[in-house]
Amino acid sequence: MNKKDLDVGTGLVGAPACGDVMKLQIRVDPETNKISDVKFKTFGCGSAIASSSYLTELVRGMSLDEAGKVKNTEIAKELCLPPVKLHCSMLAEDAIKSAISDYYTKNPKAKITSLDGTGMKMPAAEATPAAAAA
Amino acid sequence: MHPAENKVRAEAISARINDAYKTLSNPLLRAQYLLGLRGVDVANDEALKVEEPDLLMAVLEAHEEIVEAEAEEDLDTPREENDARIAASEQALEHAFQHDDVDAAKHEAVRLRYWVNIKESLDNWEKGKDAVLEH
Numbered sequence: 001m002n003k004k005d006l007d008v009g010t011g012l013v014g015a016p017a018c019g020d021v022m023k024l025q026i027r028v029d030p031e032t033n034k035i036s037d038v039k040f041k042t043f044g045c046g047s048a049i050a051s052s053s054y055l056t057e058l059v060r061g062m063s064l065d066e067a068g069k070v071k072n073t074e075i076a077k078e079l080c081l082p083p084v085k086l087h088c089s090m091l092a093e094d095a096i097k098s099a100i101s102d103y104y105t106k107n108p109k110a111k112i113t114s115l116d117g118t119g120m121k122m123p124a125a126e127a128t129p130a131a132a133a134a
Numbered sequence: 135m136h137p138a139e140n141k142v143r144a145e146a147i148s149a150r151i152n153d154a155y156k157t158l159s160n161p162l163l164r165a166q167y168l169l170g171l172r173g174v175d176v177a178n179d180e181a182l183k184v185e186e187p188d189l190l191m192a193v194l195e196a197h198e199e200i201v202e203a204e205a206e207e208d209l210d211t212p213r214e215e216n217d218a219r220i221a222a223s224e225q226a227l228e229h230a231f232q233h234d235d236v237d238a239a240k241h242e243a244v245r246l247r248y249w250v251n252i253k254e255s256l257d258n259w260e261k262g263k264d265a266v267l268e269h
Contacts, residue, residue: 012187012190012191012194013184014190015183015184016179016184016247017177017178017179017247018247018251019247019248019251020251021194021197021248023194041194043193043194043197044251094183
């Protein structure tokens with residue numbers, strides 16, 4: 001996907017502990033605010049690749065609101081990740097949140113998803129600063 | 135014959151010495167250990183995030199280049215580039231520890247972690263094989 005496209009959100013995240021890097025891209029249908037397509041590219045261990053792969057299957061067709069609520073525990077449970085590999089699922093959760101943030105940064109008029117409790121800061125969208133808190 | 139308790143002790147000491155040797159001879163492990171002594175855990179802190187988009191972009195591109203390589207020769211340039219990155223990071227770490235600059239050392243240790251992974255990808259490259267890192 002072309003990351004310059006307005007309807008594409010790109011998330012690029014890394015885990016310093018293991019040196020993995022994960023790129024996740026979503027294409028959003030501006031009419032429905034749903035994720036119409038999603039791609040990933042992950043360089044890391046098998047668990048990191050599996051986490052991002054499962055995540056893409058999970059969020060395809062979801063609205064941005066739903067996708068923003070995906071928890072790493074959901075991914076870890078499905079893949080039966082051992083405790084030492086939990087950070088791989090956290091990385092995947094970060095990736096989708098980062099991609100959604102990127103989409104909203106490019107499309108400040110779109111309704112902002114609440115990412116409460118994720119520890120990830122939303123970049124302030126200039127047009128609707130109040131909506132971030134709502 | 136040695137008594138059993140001496141054997142257990144000898145094994146433990148031997149393992150410790152091997153560990154120490156491995157740590158001292160590997161710049162990344164050495165940096166992580168030295169940071170650990172200062173209360174900074176870069177090797178196991180799972181909540182740690184990379185706030186450097188440029189670094190991630192460079193890492194992603196380096197990995198992509200390796201995956202797209204058609205022949206061993208295609209890796210010559212990436213390998214040179216990466217060796218240079220590793221050398222620069224090791225030097226920066228040396229400098230940071232000399233001046234007891236923990237923040238700089240932490241920052242550089244994370245970068246080195248990424249370069250070492252790229253090196254692993256380079257070393258494990260096989261035509262048409264996907265890159266999966268072992269760690």
